[in-house]
Amino acid sequence: MVExxxxxxxxxxxxxxxxxRPSRRRExxxxxxxxxxxxxxxxxxxxxPNGAGKTTLLKIVATLLLPTRGEVFVKGIDALKxxxxxxxxxxxxxxxxxxxxxxxxxxxxxLLFAGLHNIPRKEARRRAEELLSLVGLKxxxxxxxxxxxxxxRKRLAIARALIHAPExxxxxxxxxxxxxxxxxxxxxxxxxLREQGKTVLMATxxxxxxxxxxxxxxxxDSGRILTDGTAAEIVAKSGAESVALLTLDAKPSLAKxxxxxxxxxxxxLISVPLEELPVHLSTIQGQGRRILNVEIxxxxxxxxxxxxxxxxxxxxxxxxxxEEE
Amino acid sequence: MRPICAxxxxxxxxxxxxxxxxxxxxxxxxxxxxxxxxxxxxxxFSDDLLDSVAVGLLLWxxxxxxxxxxxxxxxxxxxxxxxxxxxxHPITILHLLLAKAIVAGLENxxxxxxxxxxxxxxxxxxxxxxxxxxxxxxxxxxxLAGFMLALAAxxxxxxxxxxxxxxxxxxxxxxxxxxxxxxxxxxxLWLLSRAIPxxxxxxxxxxxxxxxxxxxxxxxxxxxxxxxxLGQTLLRVAERRMxxxxxxxxx
Numbered sequence: 001m002v003e004x005x006x007x008x009x010x011x012x013x014x015x016x017x018x019x020x021r022p023s024r025r026r027e028x029x030x031x032x033x034x035x036x037x038x039x040x041x042x043x044x045x046x047x048x049p050n051g052a053g054k055t056t057l058l059k060i061v062a063t064l065l066l067p068t069r070g071e072v073f074v075k076g077i078d079a080l081k082x083x084x085x086x087x088x089x090x091x092x093x094x095x096x097x098x099x100x101x102x103x104x105x106x107x108x109x110x111l112l113f114a115g116l117h118n119i120p121r122k123e124a125r126r127r128a129e130e131l132l133s134l135v136g137l138k139x140x141x142x143x144x145x146x147x148x149x150x151x152x153r154k155r156l157a158i159a160r161a162l163i164h165a166p167e168x169x170x171x172x173x174x175x176x177x178x179x180x181x182x183x184x185x186x187x188x189x190x191x192x193l194r195e196q197g198k199t200v201l202m203a204t205x206x207x208x209x210x211x212x213x214x215x216x217x218x219x220x221d222s223g224r225i226l227t228d229g230t231a232a233e234i235v236a237k238s239g240a241e242s243v244a245l246l247t248l249d250a251k252p253s254l255a256k257x258x259x260x261x262x263x264x265x266x267x268x269l270i271s272v273p274l275e276e277l278p279v280h281l282s283t284i285q286g287q288g289r290r291i292l293n294v295e296i297x298x299x300x301x302x303x304x305x306x307x308x309x310x311x312x313x314x315x316x317x318x319x320x321x322x323e324e325e
Numbered sequence: 326m327r328p329i330c331a332x333x334x335x336x337x338x339x340x341x342x343x344x345x346x347x348x349x350x351x352x353x354x355x356x357x358x359x360x361x362x363x364x365x366x367x368x369x370f371s372d373d374l375l376d377s378v379a380v381g382l383l384l385w386x387x388x389x390x391x392x393x394x395x396x397x398x399x400x401x402x403x404x405x406x407x408x409x410x411x412x413x414h415p416i417t418i419l420h421l422l423l424a425k426a427i428v429a430g431l432e433n434x435x436x437x438x439x440x441x442x443x444x445x446x447x448x449x450x451x452x453x454x455x456x457x458x459x460x461x462x463x464x465x466x467x468x469l470a471g472f473m474l475a476l477a478a479x480x481x482x483x484x485x486x487x488x489x490x491x492x493x494x495x496x497x498x499x500x501x502x503x504x505x506x507x508x509x510x511x512x513x514l515w516l517l518s519r520a521i522p523x524x525x526x527x528x529x530x531x532x533x534x535x536x537x538x539x540x541x542x543x544x545x546x547x548x549x550x551x552x553x554x555l556g557q558t559l560l561r562v563a564e565r566r567m568x569x570x571x572x573x574x575x576x
Binding site for chain 1: 327328330331332334335338339342405406407409410411412413414415416417565568569570571573574
């Protein structure tokens with residue numbers, strides 16, 4: 001359905017070095033020869049930190065960006081040669097909020113974009129009403145988008161991308177900048193699309209979203225696709241393990257290799273592999289330390305990412321992770 | 326055709342959001358018209374000459390509004406940040422520009438009406454052969470399409486091409502003989518004016534007032550086609566460069 005072969009993209013930027021000095025040319029590799037195949041009905045997630053190359057990859061598929069090298073096919077059509085044909089097959093939601101006309105109402109936006117896909121007026125109206133229901137905005141159909149919350153705009157943007165019943169949906173960080181409630185609302189829409197068997201390629205830097213929504217996940221970092229599989233497969237492949245986080249009243253004396261950290265309130269936090277928990281518990285109790293709290297953290301993608309790249313995934317801030325912890 | 330209609334409707338809906346624009350369109354021609362009429366009257370121009378000034382001014386104002394509406398129209402989309410999203414749909418930048426041109430044409434009809442009203446108020450009753458004159462205006466607009474595409478290409482490239490727009494707008498006005506027939510220009514400038522389609526439009530409009538034949542129309546259209554092809558090439562180059570550089574979403 002979507003095929004990328006050896007796709008690379010290098011941005012050429014101008015570095016400014018003052019008001020009068022000439023700018024310097026600099027090349028920034030964003031994608032370094034990526035291959036990707038998305039089959040019909042797959043919900044593929046691209047997980048990676050900011051600057052990993054996710055948006056670049058999606059924009060190349062969406063025909064907004066020309067790759068430096070490589071080939072891109074959508075349903076067998078060469079996206080670089082026939083961009084207009086490819087766009088008929090795609091529904092695209094780019095990152096950010098400015099993907100709609102804010103001075104138009106929700107319904108007017110949907111009808112406008114239906115018109116761009118040459119959908120007859122009557123059919124467009126029917127689809128607009130259906131989609132407004134799907135994304136839970138039916139009662140706000142006649143309200144201008146400028147009055148919407150960020151979450152409502154994101155949901156309307158998804159409805160906008162679905163107006164022509166595209167074969168493939170491309171979503172770039174559909175929940176970024178949303179509060180937990182907004183995230184939940186968008187997730188419900190995404191889960192409904194997954195249930196319908198829609199082919200989706202979605203970029204995210206949200207670990208929880210990556211674990212919950214896609215049926216297949218690719219981890220991307222520094223312009224390379226590092227691994228591919230379901231979230232569980234990726235965690236298992238990486239050898240990441242479940243851990244217990246123990247909060248102690250004082251510093252214990254333990255074997256090397258265990259993570260130990262002092263908290264601001266004078267307590268100590270220790271991370272031990274889950275299967276070794278009984279042994280460490282008896283050691284700690286034998287030293288007379290008091291265990292104030294025990295938290296079991298199942299092996300997750302962030303550990304897999306750490307193991308795959310050798311560095312922590314540092315873009316975990318956001319409502320979902322807070323909610324998770 | 327449906328995509329163009331959808332885009333035209335969007336532009337009209339945006340007028341709903343900014344109703345004062347319509348007041349501005351009605352009032353601002355007065356400030357443009359007044360100085361020209363004042364000076365024409367000051368130097369004792371005859372009514373015929375006044376008509377001649379008025380027609381050049383009317384034509385130029387009409388066309389510069391069209392030029393701005395189309396050439397700088399993309400800037401609205403870029404500023405709103407929605408150009409990238411629009412280009413994920415099966416339309417081209419030419420579709421967008423055509424829609425802008427249609428809306429600019431509709432706005433111009435309104436502006437023309439108010440401007441003519443101002444002329445009457447200033448004591449210059451325009452004795453124009455209106456159907457013929459409007460035909461010339463439309464053909465002159467077509468003749469300027471290449472300049473519009475070239476300026477739109479500059480907008481994609483430079484993002485804010487006001488300086489170029491002003492240069493082209495005023496340059497075209499001066500060289501094509503808005504207030505004075507271009508044959509009165511110094512010879513090098515007159516030669517330059519022969520390369521501008523609008524010159525033939527202005528001359529044809531003046532000839533229409535005097536009841537003369539409008540011979541320059543084929544030249545207007547021929548030159549216009551040449552500039553159109555050039556402008557289209559520039560637009561394609563700018564679009565391709567924008568996609569290669571990844572600057573579609575930038576402003």
